[in-house]
Amino acid sequence: MTQWHPVSQRFHIVEELAQFPAQLRGGVxxxxxxxxxxxxxxxxLQQTLQLARTYKVPALALSFEPHPRSFFQPDKPVSRLSPAAQKGEIMKALGLDALIQLPFNAQLASLSAEDFVRQILVDALGITHxxxxxxxxxxxxxxxxxEFLRGAGAAQGFSVVIAPAERDEGGAVISSSRIREALRCGNxxxxxxxxxxxYYVDACVQHGDKxxxxxxxxxxxxxxxxxxxxKEGIYAVRVAVDGLIHDGVASYGRRPTFVDGQPLLEVHLFxxxxxxxxxxxxxxxxGYLRGEMKFDGPEALIQQMDLDSAQARAILDSLRPLSPLDNSLATQLHFE
Structure with a gap:
């Protein structure tokens, strides 16, 4: 097997198995x-990276688009914490070599567990771990x-590591559903x-009513x-634009004082x-400052916006990166 040199390779996003680069075969x-x-x-992913470095093979992630729950319940789509492009960006920042995003469709949904292992993991990807x-x-x-995967791996010649539940500082299991609930509550x-x-969103600025x-x-x-x-309301935000970082305050909601329309994110940069x-x-x-409110007129709204801005500045003045990953994501802007 050719020795893998990850620092010399670019990050790959693979959306079809037929596009999977041959040099990425044999990875974790x-x-x-x-x-x-x-x-x-x-x-x-850190365990994946450690194994890959130990055996000097590519570090890969295999995921699905759309989220399987959205495929089976299209009338109840999953609210995504990270759309496909963001997921790839985060994995690149963590140091992986590729993200394989398989289309989750009727064909994949009907694939047996045995065929998933044989056709995808063994035949297409040639994984070792x-x-x-x-x-x-x-x-x-x-x-x-x-456990099925572990048994199948033993039969097909690859090892399987099963990661235990990751818990927060209070001992509760960390999960995507917990994070969605926290955002739903404004926390x-x-x-x-x-x-x-x-938590961040990427979007293009649109023309509004000024x-x-x-x-x-x-x-x-x-x-x-x-x-x-x-949650609809007012937030302290940090904004990346044209390679620069700005502090600001944002309103997410229906603008009840003037419009009461569809939800819109409005961002003011200080x-x-x-x-x-x-x-x-x-x-x-x-940080979440308050819920949306309907004001009697522009003067009352401006007075409240002044208070919101002062509170947002106070929060942002003491802000520090949560992690090296947080620092990397906050200062980059990636669009497909």
């Missing part, structure tokens, strides 16, 4: 949905369990602690995932006087 693969790539996922979480299931009717502090980085400029608070209008569970239209922004959420 982490398998899971990895929505959010939170601290529990990061523990699995696998790492997965204690609760991961795969194959038709979810018959493939971690971004808890969500960020479980993610290991600050009402914020008339109020003395010009805003960048952003449409985010309509299925987002982010001490910024430039044109943001059609620019790509990364908005990282640092």
């Amino acid at each position: 693969v982490a398998i899971g949905n990895f929505d959010g790539v939170h601290r529990a996922h990061q523990a699995i 696998s790492v997965t979480g204690y609760d991961f299931h795969f194959g038709k009717a979810r018959r493939g369990t971690p 971004v502090i808890e969500a960020n602690a479980l993610l290991g980085y600050r 009402r914020g400029r008339l109020l003395g608070y010009p805003t960048a209008n952003l449409q985010i995932d309509p299925h987002s569970v982010l 001490d910024f006087d430039g044109d943001l239209y059609d620019k790509n922004l990364r908005v990282s959420f640092a």
Whole structure:
């Protein structure tokens, strides 16, 4: 086998097995949905990286798009913590060599656990080791369990590491559903602690009604995932644009004082006087300030916005990166 030199390789995102680069065969693969790539996922990926470095082979992650639950229940799509592009970016930042995102469709859903192992892991990827979480299931009717994978690996010639539950400082299991619930309640502090980085969204600035400029608070209008569970309200945010980082305050909601329409993320950057239209922004959420309110008129709204801005500045003045990963993600902006 040719020795693997990861520092000389670029990060690959593979969306079809036919596109899988031959030089990535023989690697260590982490398998899971990895929505959010939170601290529990990061523990699995770190084990993958350690094995890959030990055996000098590629470090891979195998995931699925869309989320399998969204495929089986299209009327109840999963609110994604990390869309496909973000998932790849986070894994690249962690040091993996590739993310394989298999299309989750009827064909994959009907594949038996045995065929999943043989056709995908062995024939297509040629893996030598696998790492997965204690609760991961795969194959038709979810018959493939971690223990099934371990047995199949022994028969097919690859080893399997089953990662235990990762717990927070209070002893509770870290999970994507817990993070969604925290965001649903506006508790971004808890969500960020479980993610290991600050929750963020990427979007392009759209033209709006320019009402914020008339109020003395010009805003960048952003449409985010309509299925987002982010609680409507006012947030302290940090924003990346054109390679620079700005502090700001953001409103996510329906603008009840003026419009009461569809949810919109409106971001005001402190001490910024430039044109943001059609620019790509990364908005990282640092703190929840309050819920949306309907005001009697512009004067009352401006007074409250002044208070919100002062509170947001106080939060952001003492902000420090949660981790090296958080620092990397906050200062980069990636769009497909």
